[in-house]
Amino acid sequence: MVTGSLITDDVRRFVLTSIPSVPYLEAMLLLRAEDTGDWDSVMLANRLYLSEKAAALLLAELHDAGILSHDAASPGRYRFAPTSEGLRQIIDQVAAAYSTQLVAMTNLIHSKSGRKAQQFADAFKWRKDS
Template identity: 50%
Template sequence: MTGPPHISEEMQRFVVLAIPSVPYLEAILLLRADPLLAWDAEQVARRLYLNEKAAQTLLDQLYAAGVATVGAGEERRFCYAPQTEHMRSMIDALADIYSRNLIGVSNLIHSTTNSKARQFADAFVFRKPPENP
């Protein structure tokens, strides 16, 4: 019996730098599952159990990151279309790892989120000024 697959250092860097949240990753995987399908915020919201505003924010982030394209027209619909082959291959590898090590990938995402939050909050902690000798 083996444990969950190891997450390589390269993949850890990719997750830390490119995946800000689990819903963001879930949105990528949703679009990736059917690259020819164009998704709007309402559809993504229903599938990921989010409100429509949160889903729209995720779709906008995917577009800004070069993971998705947006069609022309009044209804903004998004399709999976990574800008580079390297991005596509990293997402493919992440999808595979996530399917076999959901907890490990989720913990990695949460650890970076919590670390950033701690760093931000730490900036507002009042500290006693150093004593002058």
């Protein structure tokens, strides 16, 4: 749960290890909130103002992560269906944190990509001992 202005360790860990971008998070939370049927890339693209290709990629990534399922007869249509109750619970906690700590949550996601960019840049630094 979220207390005051803090993001819990469980939510922080899940975001840092499992949420690659803000659009990914928003797609996950949208499908969670509107769990009324199947979603496809056109529907998601329209709701999140993304290209259809980007939306299709997000849906596939969420499916691969065990957050969405799809019927074999309709492979391009997905629904919110976490593969475990534990995953469902942490997503609920993430949703609660995002609803009250929007800036902190987005900063957390962006800090992860910032660290990766810095590590990449550091790999090309000229070292005195080289």
